[in-house]
Amino acid sequence: MAGAAPDPFAKIRAATDAHRAQHRCGAHPYDNGPLLAALAAAADARRILELGTALGYTALSFASGARDATVDTIERDPEHVQLARDNIAAAALDHRITVHEGDFAAILPTLDPGYDVAFFDGQTPTPALHKTLRGLLRTGGTLITANLNHGGTADAVRKALFDGKSWRSALVDEEGETAISVKL
Numbered sequence: 027m028a029g030a031a032p033d034p035f036a037k038i039r040a041a042t043d044a045h046r047a048q049h050r051c052g053a054h055p056y057d058n059g060p061l062l063a064a065l066a067a068a069a070d071a072r073r074i075l076e077l078g079t080a081l082g083y084t085a086l087s088f089a090s091g092a093r094d095a096t097v098d099t100i101e102r103d104p105e106h107v108q109l110a111r112d113n114i115a116a117a118a119l120d121h122r123i124t125v126h127e128g129d130f131a132a133i134l135p136t137l138d139p140g141y142d143v144a145f146f147d148g149q150t151p152t153p154a155l156h157k158t159l160r161g162l163l164r165t166g167g168t169l170i171t172a173n174l175n176h177g178g179t180a181d182a183v184r185k186a187l188f189d190g191k192s193w194r195s196a197l198v199d200e201e202g203e204t205a206i207s208v209k210l
């Protein structure tokens with residue numbers, strides 16, 4: 027998908043794939059950074075929250091799309107944290123992107139609510155994390171959920187996103203991998 031649009035961070039995406047092959051980890055880069063950049067720009071986002079940094083590909087995409095935004099991104103793998111910080115510094119975006127090292131469940135309660143955009147890209151989504159994300163997002167804010175077609179706990183998350191009461195949601199792709207949801 028990303029091949030269809032110019033991607034300023036294509037090299038970091040490729041480096042993430044190469045890293046995963048060696049590290050045998052779960053660092054699967056998201057397939058469309060330019061989409062995330064455009065969504066952040068459309069939302070005129072000032073504060074963005076990301077779960078699942080890997081090597082920084084999507085955090086950089088968000089920051090490049092919303093030029094006044096700060097990005098808080100969470101990652102528990104120390105090697106990923108270091109590589110992401112290096113990539114973010116090399117892109118001269120370290121004044122706007124903070125990589126928080128730790129588990130999602132430990133870091134999220136330390137963050138202030140009022141995010142304009144939140145992105146879940148940390149393996150399979152769970153209802154508990156989504157409830158916490160909803161609390162951190164402002165009303166009218168945008169939640170982007172990846173890995174929604176992974177089965178297991180993702181099925182309950184998809185059901186909640188499409189219940190018509192709490193969110194206005196749409197699927198981005200035919201596979202049902204990603205949803206965009208506005209907090210009602």
Ligand SMILES: C[S@@+](CC[C@H](N)C(=O)[O-])C[C@H]1O[C@@H](n2cnc3c(N)ncnc32)[C@H](O)[C@@H]1O
Nearest residue numbers: 054055056078080083084101102103129130147
């Ligand atoms: C799919 S990758 C993120 C890819 C990244 N957004 C990108 O597009 O390049 C998921 C990342 O989440 C991290 N992760 C998974 N579960 C986590 C958790 N509970 N707390 C913190 N990090 C977690 C993994 O170490 C991995 O680097």
